[in-house]
Amino acid sequence: MINYLVGIGIGLLAVWVFYGQIKRMKEGKCTRSNHCDSCNLKENCGRKDKEE
Amino acid sequence: MVKNAVLTGNPNCGKTTIFNALTGSNQYVGNWPGVTVEKKTGKIKKKQIDIDITDLPGIYSISPYSMEEVIAEAYIRESETDLVINVVDTTAIERSLFLTLQLIETGKPLIAVFNMMDVIEKEGTIIDVEGLQNELGIQIIPLSARKNKGMDELLDALVNEKGFERSQSFQDYLQTINDKKSSQLVEDDEMAQFRYGYIKQLVSRYVILGEMRSDASKRIDKVLTHQHFGIPLFLFVMWIIYYVAINLVGGVSEELFETVLGAISSLTTSGLQQVGANETIISLVVDGVISGVGAVLLFLPQIMVLFFFISILEDSGYMARVSFILDKVFRKIGLTGKSFIPMFVGSGCSVPGIMAARTLDSEKERKMTIVLTPFISCGAKMPIYIMFAAAFFPGNTHWIIFSMYGIGFFAIVVSGLLMKHFVFKGHREVFLLELPDYRTPVIKNVLRQVFNRSKAFITKAGTIIFAGSVLIWFLQSFTPTFQLTENPGESMLGYLGAFISPIFRPLGFSDWKTSVAFLTGFVAKEMVVATLAVLNDISESGGFALLTSIREGFTASSALSFMTFIALASPCIGALGAAKRELNSWKWTGIAILYQTGFAYIAAFLVYNMSKLFI
Numbered sequence: 313m314i315n316y317l318v319g320i321g322i323g324l325l326a327v328w329v330f331y332g333q334i335k336r337m338k339e340g341k342c343t344r345s346n347h348c349d350s351c352n353l354k355e356n357c358g359r360k361d362k363e364e
Numbered sequence: 365m366v367k368n369a370v371l372t373g374n375p376n377c378g379k380t381t382i383f384n385a386l387t388g389s390n391q392y393v394g395n396w397p398g399v400t401v402e403k404k405t406g407k408i409k410k411k412q413i414d415i416d417i418t419d420l421p422g423i424y425s426i427s428p429y430s431m432e433e434v435i436a437e438a439y440i441r442e443s444e445t446d447l448v449i450n451v452v453d454t455t456a457i458e459r460s461l462f463l464t465l466q467l468i469e470t471g472k473p474l475i476a477v478f479n480m481m482d483v484i485e486k487e488g489t490i491i492d493v494e495g496l497q498n499e500l501g502i503q504i505i506p507l508s509a510r511k512n513k514g515m516d517e518l519l520d521a522l523v524n525e526k527g528f529e530r531s532q533s534f535q536d537y538l539q540t541i542n543d544k545k546s547s548q549l550v551e552d553d554e555m556a557q558f559r560y561g562y563i564k565q566l567v568s569r570y571v572i573l574g575e576m577r578s579d580a581s582k583r584i585d586k587v588l589t590h591q592h593f594g595i596p597l598f599l600f601v602m603w604i605i606y607y608v609a610i611n612l613v614g615g616v617s618e619e620l621f622e623t624v625l626g627a628i629s630s631l632t633t634s635g636l637q638q639v640g641a642n643e644t645i646i647s648l649v650v651d652g653v654i655s656g657v658g659a660v661l662l663f664l665p666q667i668m669v670l671f672f673f674i675s676i677l678e679d680s681g682y683m684a685r686v687s688f689i690l691d692k693v694f695r696k697i698g699l700t701g702k703s704f705i706p707m708f709v710g711s712g713c714s715v716p717g718i719m720a721a722r723t724l725d726s727e728k729e730r731k732m733t734i735v736l737t738p739f740i741s742c743g744a745k746m747p748i749y750i751m752f753a754a755a756f757f758p759g760n761t762h763w764i765i766f767s768m769y770g771i772g773f774f775a776i777v778v779s780g781l782l783m784k785h786f787v788f789k790g791h792r793e794v795f796l797l798e799l800p801d802y803r804t805p806v807i808k809n810v811l812r813q814v815f816n817r818s819k820a821f822i823t824k825a826g827t828i829i830f831a832g833s834v835l836i837w838f839l840q841s842f843t844p845t846f847q848l849t850e851n852p853g854e855s856m857l858g859y860l861g862a863f864i865s866p867i868f869r870p871l872g873f874s875d876w877k878t879s880v881a882f883l884t885g886f887v888a889k890e891m892v893v894a895t896l897a898v899l900n901d902i903s904e905s906g907g908f909a910l911l912t913s914i915r916e917g918f919t920a921s922s923a924l925s926f927m928t929f930i931a932l933a934s935p936c937i938g939a940l941g942a943a944k945r946e947l948n949s950w951k952w953t954g955i956a957i958l959y960q961t962g963f964a965y966i967a968a969f970l971v972y973n974m975s976k977l978f979i
Contacts, residue, residue, distance in 0.1 A: 314636075314639050314640055314641050314645070315640075315641055315642050315644070315645045318636070318641060318645050318648070318649065319644075319645055319648060322648060322649070322652075322653065322834055323834065325830070325831070325834075326830065326831040326834035326835060327831075329827050329828060329830065329831035330831050330835075333828065337941075
């Protein structure tokens with residue numbers, strides 16, 4: 313049971329991260345969503361509070 | 365009631381600092397012209413104020429001389445802005461008032477913010493703010509953004525706009541300007557002269573210039589921008605920074621972090637064994653996640669110290685001087701010192717570096733800078749350099765890392781010369797740069813930069829590096845028929861690595877694991893370290909033996925060759941996307957990738973074979 317829980321949990325997390333990156337890329341948005349605070353570029357930004 | 369306001373002013377007058385203070389944002393600020401390359405919007409959410417505010421890139425005028433000025437003028441005239449907040453750099457009041465006059469001429473409601481009052485007060489300069497208010501008929505708020513003084517008065521002014529009558533002399537000025545504009549026969553130069561004539565009158569009536577003006581900056585500049593010592597001094601400053609960050613801090617922190625991460629691996633292994641997890645799941649967590657993410661985080665202390673020193677240099681005004689002293693070198697390769705700014709920004713991350721090239725006026729210089737900027741190693745390559753340098757050149761790690769930037773600079777010079785002679789022939793550009801006064805770095809700004817950049821580094825390790833490590837673990841644990849394998853050579857990744865590794869044989873690193881690590885670097889450069897950590901089973905020895913495992917797979921020469929290849933080869937996919945957007949051409953982007961990777965291949969080949977003679 314624990315094997316399934318840990319394996320599927322980590323796998324899903326990784327898929328979620330990749331899915332987010334690919335989705336942003338498809339939308340033509342910046343894929344560096346974790347990079348925002350040191351970045352001055354609003355253009356193509358994927359972060360919601362910057363889009364508002 | 366104001367709903368939409370726009371912040372505008374000369375480059376490096378403190379607009380973004382005011383924007384951050386008003387909106388609570390953490391936008392990047394620096395003491396050189398052209399930090400902001402893209403308009404930013406935010407919301408003022410203080411004192412029940414609800415105003416959308418836009419921070420525009422710095423401009424000297426709204427005459428259409430540069431791309432930024434055309435964009436800023438269009439934005440101010442055509443957007444739904446109902447208040448222009450003009451930030452005036454009081455240390456250069458004559459030049460700043462030129463834009464103020466032009467903004468008043470547009471007829472848009474305007475508040476002037478007289479920034480850097482603390483600096484001019486120290487110099488003994490006195491401005492009769494009230495007199496200027498009554499002359500120009502606009503509200504003027506004196507403040508000091510860096511010291512956060514005067515912000516409340518600015519917020520009050522946004523809510524309770526005060527009306528002022530224009531003086532007769534200013535009304536006459538506006539009438540004459542309008543007549544000149546409508547006559548169509550008057551040249552821009554003549555209009556500018558007329559405006560400056562009026563500004564001279566204003567300054568003589570309302571400003572008493574201090575005696576000490578910029579004397580300290582001039583004295584420091586005599587040394588730091590010296591014709592012969594300027595460049596060696598810059599190299600010395602950078603060497604000191606790398607020595608402290610990489611050798612002094614790195615020596616202590618690597619050992620400490622290896623012990624901590626080794627303990628985490630051991631604890632996790634025993635914890636998972638106790639709850640009945642099987643070997644595969646333990647391997648996924650320990651060899652995949654902890655090794656991959658941990659290997660990148662291992663270098664966080666050194667990188668934080670580097671960020672700290674670089675932020676101090678940025679905030680002090682020294683970086684603008686470096687672009688000035690490098691102008692004579694850049695001129696020889698068909699660029700100007702202005703191209704240094706995008707390259708310096710690129711030393712943090714190539715994406716904003718490439719975007720910063722848009723502040724360059726000439727198309728030729730812009731294209732060259734976009735292609736050449738990735739040769740300056742970004743911060744994500746730092747863990748790779750530290751890892752290899754610490755493994756093979758302990759005690760001299762800072763020299764090795766320093767030389768990687770030297771190789772990058774050498775690549776820029778050689779490539780620039782080639783481009784100048786074969787691709788971008790033509791006239792030389794004029795380089796005009798305003799040197800800001802030196803300022804004592806504000807510790808709050810410096811720490812905020814360190815915090816933001818470190819947070820970005822950790823977040824990246826926790827997201828894309830985590831996901832990448834899991835994927836690498838999966839691909840090296842399963843065969844192409846999805847059978848679990850103990851032998852990574854039979855895995856999916858093993859086959860892929862074996863297929864591409866012959867390409868790298870002439871460079872000295874034909875091992876399939878290294879070839880795969882290079883490929884994963886296209887996603888994010890930190891992935892190179894994570895991939896090598898996962899593929900080398902670094903937690904197996906009971907500790908966290910990243911450096912030991914690296915020593916087994918490389919020689920000193922092949923390590924140097926690999927670092928050179930990583931330093932110069934095509935950047936990550938994010939930077940390539942930025943280059944495509946800025947060059948607006950697949951053809952040019954393709955040429956850039958092929959050129960950078962080809963150059964890297966030749967350079968790594970030379971480094972490998974030449975270093976074998978000495979090491």
